[in-house]
Amino acid sequence: MSWTDERIDRLKAQWEKGLTASQIAEDLGGVSRNAVIGKAHRLGLQSRPSPVKPNDPKVAATAPAKTAAPAAEATPAPAPVPAPVKATPKVAAAPAEVLRQAPPPPSPFPPHVPTGPTGAQLRSVGPGGFLRQGPGDQAPPAAPAPPRRLVPARPSPEMAGKTTLLDLNDKICKWPLGHPGEPDFHFCGATVNPGFPYCVQHCGQAFQAQMPRRDRRAPPPMPFGGPRVR
DNA sequence: CCCTGATTCGC
């Protein structure tokens, strides 16, 4: 279906009348809501209360800036530098220290903490090349709030002191360590970066700046079909 | 989930 003069007139009339893009598209037939919106913009029909757009004309208040508007100008893009989350102590791990044992977190319970005879941590390399972390690399997990009376038994002694599914709440980092099904699968357990499901360190792994669309092409199809997307 | 308009960008 093409944009004949008649259809364009109809679009203009209805758009200015305040019908929604969906309604106009349905009325015209043969076009999608997106097509209507796209056409309306190209026609210069613009601005109808968009649910998304904030009202821009904020002035006065805090802007002493801009005296004479620079006529034609290269507005330097203010490179958005991701604000470093404040006060993140950088733990410089010396190579010799990689295998160190983290001191067991203080616990009000019987210190039945068999941390392993050798102290060697299993490591593996995940997609993207990052090293999966072992428990010894974590900041000591916050001691869980002591239950009043009954304590559910740990599934196994190996899990003593680990953050399990049962320990998770909205204040605990849910970054998984190891893999589900493995005997010592557990979670990071550090205090979360407020507003996120992970601690500061794991937020850094989980969230990255999105690249422009042309740079993220669909991944090659996987032999088994791959996970369903949207 | 649904809806909305705005925007991007491959065609």
Place this chain on the structure above:
DNA sequence: GCGAATCAGG
């Protein structure tokens, strides 16, 4: 120029 895909707020 077109409009699907995407975004982002309600």
